[in-house]
Amino acid sequence: MAAGFLSMAHPAITLSGIAGNVISFLVFLAPVTTFVQVVRKKTTGGFSAVPYVVALFSSTLWILYALLKGNSRPLLTINGFGCGVELAYVVAYLLYAPRKARLRALAYFLALDVAAFAIVAAVALLGVAPEHRVKFLGSVCLAFSMAVFVAPLSIIFKVIKTKSVEFMPISLSFCLVLSAVAWFCYGYFTKDPYVMYPNVGGFFFSCVQMGLYFYYRRPSNAAVLPTTADGATGGGAVQAQVIELPPHAVAILSVSNIPILGMHKIEVMAAPEQQDAKAADIVDKAAPAPEAVEIAGTV
Template identity: 50%
Template sequence: MAVMNMQHPLAFTFGILGNIISFMVYLAPVPTFIRILRKKSTEDFQSLPYLVALFSSMLWLYYAMLKNDEILLVTINSFGCVIETIYIAIYIAYATRESRVSTIKLLLSMNMGLFSLIILLTHFLASGSTRVKALGWLCVAFSVCVFAAPLNIVKQIIRTKSVEFMPFTLSFFLTLSAVIWFAYGLFIKDMCVALPNILGFVLGLLQMLLYGIYRNAEKKKIPAENLKSIVILGTLGASEVYPVDPQPDVSAAEHDQTEESKENEKSMEASHDDLQSIECAV
């Protein structure tokens, strides 16, 4: 494997910057897992963001290794695979039986089963540059599908006029990451790396625009039990998790509100910590 891709002198610079930002993004969930270790419970946290981030890192790592000369993609996604595996192991160790079983099922079916199928298909049905291109566009398709998640965020923000679960700093750094990896993709002449980050950049700008519009607006409260987490992935693995409101039942929310206030506060706190788990990378 070549030490680095030298197709453009700035490629290495942008690749290093992308690695630094993505490295910090991968470490964002650490406080969440310190809390899990201390309480010996996963509470209301979900494992899906970490499973998806691991799968994305595995895909991009496989793609980078097939290209032979993309050491900067290999480094960040290798780190992503390791750190996400640690997160998932901790989650499984302290999850309830039901959550543990569902997590293991997803891990076996997606991260092992589906990924193994992709390896077999690309190995036996394609070769050389065709194999690399096929896998690259598969990575693009996966990234684009996950990038569709912010549309639910936009709907929630407009309806509730609240950006409580969309920190500006988070959106800013993920937008910056998209710009850096887009530039890196252009410099190494790899559209599979560059293209998904165009969408990531546009959605990042939209999130920051909404933050500017609604940061001082009067907020509509959402019952904590109606909040669910969705994942927003960067092109190469790290993810961003937001709690969203799937059609809240107003009448149910108002029922016994005083009696359930403590339980709701606990759930809201867990959802906020889930937000900080930013799983991927380009």
């Protein structure tokens, strides 16, 4: 079954294609803020060009597949846009990266986006019979897409090892889940297994990332707040003090009216001398029953 982009003869195909385009549009634009900082600072810092080179290669493969298959406007439009955006990212990287990183990125670009794409295109157009070209190129796209979806396993293992979600943006994972659902539906309704099956893996790994994010993002039971230095240590010394709070107590900072819930222990770092009396009052007033405790902070 084939369908044009805005043909309402098959509304399920049209709607899933539009949804896939809109969500993928947001995914492609996700690194814009990163490259705005790159242009402002005129350096790429320490991040790699590999994700952008790989995404560019993927877009060019899907464009070639859509052209050979025919009547696949949703695939053409979003991958045409993605090809332009990823190429812009690669060019920006090459302009602002340090010399070694620039040469490495250029080597990746020439090897994957130029040489590998040329080989795949040549084999598909010259080495495969016309009736098998779509199947051949679809298989290449499927295999490459699955490899891309499996790539986040390294980040998943890192999150489990470090118990930190610093390198796993939840907004991007959520968009990837929606994108996988939309393109799976598009592949299902158009009876295109090469679009449908990779997004099963994409949906699974994106859900795993989101689950890990919500599991490891739980706040710690310790909070750092300002208090005083012990007079015996000499006014300016910094000490740590632990204030035990009862379960389910509510700690309220005097400089804010936002309650901090679920904290059982507050680790307090030293501050000016005049706050000694207030810190002592807090310890004395801590009660075993759930209550609200005001903790005076410094501005």
